[in-house]
Structure formats: C-alpha cells, structure tokens
Amino acid sequence: MDQVKSEKRNLQEFINDGYYYNIPRYQRLYVWGDEQIKTLFEDVHAACTSGKSMYFLGAVITVKSQYHDNCFDLVDGQQRFTTLWLIANELQGDLSAFTKIGEELRLKFAIRKEVYAYFDRLKKNRQEQGLDEVGNELYKVSKALKAIRSLISEKLRSEEDKQAFIQYLLTQLYIIVTEVPKDTNLNKLFETLNNRGIQLSQHEILKNKLLSKISNKQARIRFGKLWNACSNMGEYVERNINIEVGVNLAKHKKKHDLFLYPKDVFDELIKQGRHDSQAFQLTKILGSKEDKATEEKSISKYYASNTNDDEFESIRSILTFPQLLLHTLRIYQFRNELPDIRRINEKELLSIFEEVLISKSNFEENISKDFVETLWEVRQAFDKYVIKWVKEDDSKTDETHVIKHLEIQNQKKGGWTYYFRRIKKEEYNGLALLQSMLYHSQENITQYWLTPYLLEVLEYPPIEEAYQFLKQLDNVLLTSDTNEEVLSERTWACMAEFPTSSYSLKIFDTNKKLGTGFPHYWFYKLEFVLWHERFILNKAEEWKDYKLNSRNSVEHIGPQNPKDDRDKVCIEQLDDFGNLVLVTRSINSEYGYLSFKEKKAKFENKKEKGGFDSLKSDLIYSNNNWSDEKAANHRNDMIQLLMSYLQKTRIDD
Known part of the structure; x- marks a missing residue:
C-alpha cells in the first residue's frame, strides 16, 4: 500500500477483520482522567438511549506493524481505543470478542510486558490490584477502570439496558480508521497531528454561516467581534471584548453604566479601536515565540499594569463554547415561540442549527443578528451568575468552583485609569456550591x-x-x-x-x-x-x-x-x-x-x-x-x- 486509506468501522467489523492493534513504545502512557472517560461514556449512552442511528467516536491512525503479522500500530487515537477496550471488557457479552482474538489480547503494548500482563489479567478474571500496588504506567488505567465500573453501575440499571448498550457499541458506534503507508515519515506525521487544532471547528463554520447573511461590512465586523468575545471560554468576557474592540471598556462602562452596550455605543467603540492590527492576525497567533510575546504586550496595554486585576487569573469554564451555543439556541427558540432542539450534543452542533434555524426559509439577516445578540446576552449572564473552575491560590494545584463579582476599579497615575476586576464575595458562596452540586x-x-x-x-x-x-x-x-x-x-x-x-x-x-x-x-x-x-x-x-x-x-x-x-x-x-x-x-x-x-x-x-x-x-x-x-x-x-x-x-x- 502506498496511499492513505480511510474507512469507517464499527466494533463488529473490528471483530470480523481479526487484526491486532499495538501501542508502540514511543506512544505516551494512558493519561485519560475521570472527566474524559465520563464524557465519552455519557455521550455514547445518550446517543444509544435517544435512538441515534450512528455515533462517530472519532478517528485512529494506524500503520502496518514491522514486527508482527496481522497487526497495526496505533499511531494516533490510543487513548480512546484503550478506553473502549476497557469498557468492552467490563460489559463482556458479545463485546468480549472485541477484547481478544482467540486467547490473545486484541490490544498489544510493544515491549511493555508488565502492561500487557495487567490487561491479560483483567481479561481473564476482571480483577485488578489496588491503586497503591500498580506501577506508574498503570495508575491511570486502574483509575479509569474504577470510573468505568461506576458509570456502568449508575447508567445501566437493568440487564435490558446493558444488552441494548452492548449492541449499540457493536453495531452503531463507528471509528474512522486511517491507514498510512509503512514508509510514512512518522516524525512529520506527529508534527502534523500536533497542529490539527488550527483546522476549522463546527462553531467556526457556524459563525461563517451566520455572519454571511449580514450584508453590511461594519455590521459584520461588529457581530464578528461579539461572537469572538463570546467564543473564548478561557477568559472572562470583559477581557475578551476589550481585546476585540481595542479600547478601555471599563472607562465607557463607567460613563454609560452599562455592559450590554446599545448598538450605537458599541459601533462607536469599534470605530475608536483598532481594525487590522497585525498583533492579532492569524499568522501572528501561529507564529514564533517572539511574535506571541509582542502580541501579549499589545494586549496588556489595555489593562492597568501595576494592579492585581483578576482578568489574568487562570479560569476554566464548565461548558465548551459549542455547549454554550446550544443552550443559547434553546433560549433563542423559546423566546421566539419555536420548538426546542432535539438534544444538547456538541458533536451535532451544525446539524442541530441547520435543522432549527439555518435551513428554514425565513433564515435572513435579522435572524443572524438576533441570535448573536442573544449569545452576547447569555455569555455576559454566564460569567456573572455561573461557576468557573478557578485556582484561587498559586501554591495549590486543585481548582475550585467560584463565582466572582465584576467591579470597576480605578487608579490615578498621570490621570485616572479604569479597569475591570473580578473579586470573591461571601454572598456568592451558596449559589456557587449549589451549582457545583x-x-x-x-x-x-x-x-x-x-x-x-x-x-x-x-x-x-x-x-x-x-x-x-x-x-x-x-x-x-x-x-x-x-x-x-x-x-x-x-x-x-x-x-x-x-x-x-x-x-x-x-x-x-x-x-x-x-x-x-x-x-x-x-x-x-x-x-x-x-x-x-x-x-x-x-x-x-x-x-x-x-x-x-x-x-x-x-x-x-x-x-x-x-x-x-x-x-x-x-x-x-x-x-x-x-x-x-x-x-x-x-x-x-x-x-x-x-x-x-x-x-x-x-x-x-x-x-x-x-x-x-x-x-x-x-x-x-x-x-x-x-x-x-x-x-x-x-x-x-x-x-x-x-x-x-x-x-x-x-x-x-
């Protein structure tokens, strides 16, 4: 074979093909944690219970093994493939054939003999050692196994539920398997795989579909900036919009006593700000460390330089941006007396929007604008009233759920400077704990x-x-x-x-x-x-x-x-x-x-x-x-x- 070959394959087809899959020595250890495992399991379970005809788990990249017949090395995708093997081994039944070929494991581990022995023991008696008895290579696997067992116990309450889930995994869960030639330069391939994040995501395609309906260029700029400010879930929205607009928003908030800016005020802010500053072009974002340092310096000038402002603290959202878009779509549908969406599932983001919004005959400019403005409202409320993962102390590694109050601070240094700051207030603790629950x-x-x-x-x-x-x-x-x-x-x-x-x-x-x-x-x-x-x-x-x-x-x-x-x-x-x-x-x-x-x-x-x-x-x-x-x-x-x-x-x- 001298060409790349891709095909979709369900677990029954993996069983029928009879191939082994080896995790090479150069692959990193199993690293998935509880949250990733829970998301995968719940995602597939939701697809099963809702009667979805086909579920795509993702992709794996393989290359024919140089050392074993009838075997492929897993170049990419070993985390989800290993997780799937662990789930199949726990559920047993018809999935048992996916975990082995004859008496041998379908999953091999190159020269990691102790890892293979551990999985072989799991296959034979489904028992495992305590976390304190396994080596570093197996600690995450042992934790993953406990997470899977807990999810099975929680989600599959009856034998009927279990068998239905097993059959769904066998016949309706698909993986895209891409086989690359033996002579592929793996170093170059890894470099390409590591840069896959720059490909267009579903929400970026959705943005294009919505903004393309807006005829006026200035309006497109405005709504594009609103969208961009909402899409970065790793920062508070006031920092995002400051960067997008390029002016001191805190000063204008002080003047207008508003954060949800009326159209005329927002348009005026855009006119005052920058438009095509090179510091924020894609080539710069993907450029050298020097370019990125210049970008950070350019960004930081919109904040007071000697303050302890919380815009720079590390936060993590409890939702992805596609999930926020789907909650916003439900609100938009409700406000306009339209039907609810079929489900919240970020993997189906585009098809859900196509179904209830984009494919409709009345999908015009005003609908695009209304939706983005609804998104802007929702994102501001989300940051004001919903918990974030926050590291409250630099000396601690654990994150905690916190809601922080947005305030405007000022300082006098050759004139008054205004800036936003997030502070913790005791009266928010109950709301934060309830949301955490x-x-x-x-x-x-x-x-x-x-x-x-x-x-x-x-x-x-x-x-x-x-x-x-x-x-x-x-x-x-x-x-x-x-x-x-x-x-x-x-x-x-x-x-x-x-x-x-x-x-x-x-x-x-x-x-x-x-x-x-x-x-x-x-x-x-x-x-x-x-x-x-x-x-x-x-x-x-x-x-x-x-x-x-x-x-x-x-x-x-x-x-x-x-x-x-x-x-x-x-x-x-x-x-x-x-x-x-x-x-x-x-x-x-x-x-x-x-x-x-x-x-x-x-x-x-x-x-x-x-x-x-x-x-x-x-x-x-x-x-x-x-x-x-x-x-x-x-x-x-x-x-x-x-x-x-x-x-x-x-x-x-």
Missing part, C-alpha cells in the same frame, strides 16, 4: 439545568434572587414528581411556566437498600443541604468554606467484607442510605475493608489538615462506634433534613 451530579455533556437558569438571570436579578430561583429549579427538576419526564422536556416546561407549590415533593424510595446502586445525585444533594442547614446543625464555622469535588464511588461505612468478622457492624442496614457515603475512588480504595474505628481515625486525621471526605461522613464519624441501629437513625435524620429543606425552599403560590 448540580454540575457534578448531572451529565457533563448536557447540563440541562443551565438553560432555564440562564434564561432567568438574563434579567440580571440580585444574586440572592438567582440563588433562590436555582434552589427551586433544582427541587422541581430533580426532587419532585416532575422527574418522571425527560429532563430536556422538564427544563423546557420550566421555561414556559415555572411550577407553583402544586408540584409534589418526591425523594428516593426510603425502603430500598440499593448499596452502590444509589443514584449519586442524592448524596450530592444532601451535601448541599447539610451546608445550607449548617447553622441549625451547629456547624456554621466548621463548614463555612466547604467545597464540593467530583465523587464517583459509594462507600459502605460499616464494611461489606471486613478483614475481621467482628468488624461487620452493619447487616440489616448494610446497603441502606444510612450506611453509605459518596467519596472519591482514591478514598474508597484507601479505606477499603478497614473497620469503622480505623476509618474514623483516617477521617479525623484528614479533617485536622482541613479536608473532608464529605459532610455526611463528618456526621457519621462523630459517633464513637457504628451499628445497624445508628445507621438507621442517621438515615432517618438525613431524610428528615432533606424533607425540611424541600418544604422550606418550595415555591409559594
């Missing part, structure tokens, strides 16, 4: 709760009103009788007519002992409720700075299989909510089969250092010992607290 407990790929919430805060209510609304929205969407409907339909209904107190409160069936099968939402919800009620629990000072992180593992406080039978303190309540907490996988692995007293000692040691496994754990480990009776009492206390909170925050007629 929703973010961690809902699908990363959808976060449907954000659409009605964003629609509400487009009116710019006080933070306390936004907080109260979100508490009620959470109750209606996820803790009432409305949750018999599809979540997308529930959010749309809440946008149309927010329910009054006539809705019925509903929590989990307290008679069911679901063990590790308990929906994670209830543990997250309880964490927020405990923090919300910290004053009546006499924990106000102790819990005031509590932050929620991602937790994916349900742990039994009274162990299921203790090292010593005398440590089995819960029998009747073993799998009941009272004996369970949601913790990180590393904590679950660390606590393992330890007795209650040993777990309590570890918890208290972490607490002294300022860390909490969970607030529920804090209440449990305040006991000196544990038993069926204490687990039942704790369960009853938690249910009473949940019901009290729901009554306290329900909507008045």
Whole structure:
C-alpha cells in the first residue's frame, strides 16, 4: 500500500477483520482522567438511549506493524481505543470478542510486558490490584477502570439496558480508521497531528454561516467581534471584548453604566479601536515565540499594569463554547415561540442549527443578528451568575468552583485609569456550591439545568434572587414528581411556566437498600443541604468554606467484607442510605475493608489538615462506634433534613 486509506468501522467489523492493534513504545502512557472517560461514556449512552442511528467516536491512525503479522500500530487515537477496550471488557457479552482474538489480547503494548500482563489479567478474571500496588504506567488505567465500573453501575440499571448498550457499541458506534503507508515519515506525521487544532471547528463554520447573511461590512465586523468575545471560554468576557474592540471598556462602562452596550455605543467603540492590527492576525497567533510575546504586550496595554486585576487569573469554564451555543439556541427558540432542539450534543452542533434555524426559509439577516445578540446576552449572564473552575491560590494545584463579582476599579497615575476586576464575595458562596452540586451530579455533556437558569438571570436579578430561583429549579427538576419526564422536556416546561407549590415533593424510595446502586445525585444533594442547614446543625464555622469535588464511588461505612468478622457492624442496614457515603475512588480504595474505628481515625486525621471526605461522613464519624441501629437513625435524620429543606425552599403560590 502506498496511499492513505480511510474507512469507517464499527466494533463488529473490528471483530470480523481479526487484526491486532499495538501501542508502540514511543506512544505516551494512558493519561485519560475521570472527566474524559465520563464524557465519552455519557455521550455514547445518550446517543444509544435517544435512538441515534450512528455515533462517530472519532478517528485512529494506524500503520502496518514491522514486527508482527496481522497487526497495526496505533499511531494516533490510543487513548480512546484503550478506553473502549476497557469498557468492552467490563460489559463482556458479545463485546468480549472485541477484547481478544482467540486467547490473545486484541490490544498489544510493544515491549511493555508488565502492561500487557495487567490487561491479560483483567481479561481473564476482571480483577485488578489496588491503586497503591500498580506501577506508574498503570495508575491511570486502574483509575479509569474504577470510573468505568461506576458509570456502568449508575447508567445501566437493568440487564435490558446493558444488552441494548452492548449492541449499540457493536453495531452503531463507528471509528474512522486511517491507514498510512509503512514508509510514512512518522516524525512529520506527529508534527502534523500536533497542529490539527488550527483546522476549522463546527462553531467556526457556524459563525461563517451566520455572519454571511449580514450584508453590511461594519455590521459584520461588529457581530464578528461579539461572537469572538463570546467564543473564548478561557477568559472572562470583559477581557475578551476589550481585546476585540481595542479600547478601555471599563472607562465607557463607567460613563454609560452599562455592559450590554446599545448598538450605537458599541459601533462607536469599534470605530475608536483598532481594525487590522497585525498583533492579532492569524499568522501572528501561529507564529514564533517572539511574535506571541509582542502580541501579549499589545494586549496588556489595555489593562492597568501595576494592579492585581483578576482578568489574568487562570479560569476554566464548565461548558465548551459549542455547549454554550446550544443552550443559547434553546433560549433563542423559546423566546421566539419555536420548538426546542432535539438534544444538547456538541458533536451535532451544525446539524442541530441547520435543522432549527439555518435551513428554514425565513433564515435572513435579522435572524443572524438576533441570535448573536442573544449569545452576547447569555455569555455576559454566564460569567456573572455561573461557576468557573478557578485556582484561587498559586501554591495549590486543585481548582475550585467560584463565582466572582465584576467591579470597576480605578487608579490615578498621570490621570485616572479604569479597569475591570473580578473579586470573591461571601454572598456568592451558596449559589456557587449549589451549582457545583448540580454540575457534578448531572451529565457533563448536557447540563440541562443551565438553560432555564440562564434564561432567568438574563434579567440580571440580585444574586440572592438567582440563588433562590436555582434552589427551586433544582427541587422541581430533580426532587419532585416532575422527574418522571425527560429532563430536556422538564427544563423546557420550566421555561414556559415555572411550577407553583402544586408540584409534589418526591425523594428516593426510603425502603430500598440499593448499596452502590444509589443514584449519586442524592448524596450530592444532601451535601448541599447539610451546608445550607449548617447553622441549625451547629456547624456554621466548621463548614463555612466547604467545597464540593467530583465523587464517583459509594462507600459502605460499616464494611461489606471486613478483614475481621467482628468488624461487620452493619447487616440489616448494610446497603441502606444510612450506611453509605459518596467519596472519591482514591478514598474508597484507601479505606477499603478497614473497620469503622480505623476509618474514623483516617477521617479525623484528614479533617485536622482541613479536608473532608464529605459532610455526611463528618456526621457519621462523630459517633464513637457504628451499628445497624445508628445507621438507621442517621438515615432517618438525613431524610428528615432533606424533607425540611424541600418544604422550606418550595415555591409559594
């Protein structure tokens, strides 16, 4: 073969082809974390449950192995291919044939014998060592395996669900397989692959389709700059628009007391700013380090040079820009009394916009303008009222969810200089924690709760009103009788007519002992409720700075299989909510089969250092010992607290 060959292939076709796939020594180790695995799994699961006829997982690039017959080296795509192998190995059934050929693994690891042995052990008995027993090369794989098992337990509740998912993976999930010639210069290929980010994305194509409808050049410039300011999710929008316009926006905000600028004001700002400054051309962005340093210097002149302004802090959005576009499209459709979109799925961004907007006979200039202005509104509200991942202390590596207040600062240095600054305020903490609870407990790929919430805060209510609304929205969407409907339909209904107190409160069936099968939402919800009620629990000072992180593992406080039978303190309540907490996988692995007293000692040691496994754990480990009776009492206390909170925050007629 002397030409590049590409074809789409489903897992059944991989099985039929009978090829091995080798991960060469020069490939990096497996690096995917919980968030990437969760996104992949939930994305495919959403496609399966919605009846999507075909799902493209992505692409892999292969080259015929020089050392093994019937084998291809995975030049690119090994992360998703390895993840797919791990999922198939856990689900078994008809997918078992994807994981091996005869008695050999379909996935090979060149000269990494210890890695192959680990995967071979997984294939034969689906057991694995604890995280502290595996080497550095396998640590991420071991964590990935725990994440996959948790997702399977959470998403595939019945054997029917599992078999449907297996068949979907086999026949309707496709991978684009590109085979390159043996004599391909791999160094050159890697260089090309590393530069793939400059290719047009779906949202860039969408931008072109929308702006091409605007006939006036100056209007196109204006709307293009608005779009660009919204698209960079790694900065606050005020910094983005400052760079796009090229003037001191804070000074104009002081003058007009507005951030959502009227058209005439915004157009005037563009006229005052730069138009074709070379510092921001694509050639410069893709240029040398010297070019980029010049660009940064050019950007920085729009900020006060000796201030501690937060525009330069590292932030990370909880949404991608395509996801924000889809939430905006839902709001745009609702405002214009048009039907909802079929789903939030960023991989289908263009087709969704084509379906509900672009392909319509009335798609004209005014629609393009209206949508971009709606996007501009939504993006500003998003930065004002929605959490961001922020590193609050340079000495710490962990990010936390924060909402920061936008203020205008000034300083006198040869004249007054105005600049924007984001500051943390204590009154935002509750809203941030509630959103963190929703973010961690809902699908990363959808976060449907954000659409009605964003629609509400487009009116710019006080933070306390936004907080109260979100508490009620959470109750209606996820803790009432409305949750018999599809979540997308529930959010749309809440946008149309927010329910009054006539809705019925509903929590989990307290008679069911679901063990590790308990929906994670209830543990997250309880964490927020405990923090919300910290004053009546006499924990106000102790819990005031509590932050929620991602937790994916349900742990039994009274162990299921203790090292010593005398440590089995819960029998009747073993799998009941009272004996369970949601913790990180590393904590679950660390606590393992330890007795209650040993777990309590570890918890208290972490607490002294300022860390909490969970607030529920804090209440449990305040006991000196544990038993069926204490687990039942704790369960009853938690249910009473949940019901009290729901009554306290329900909507008045």
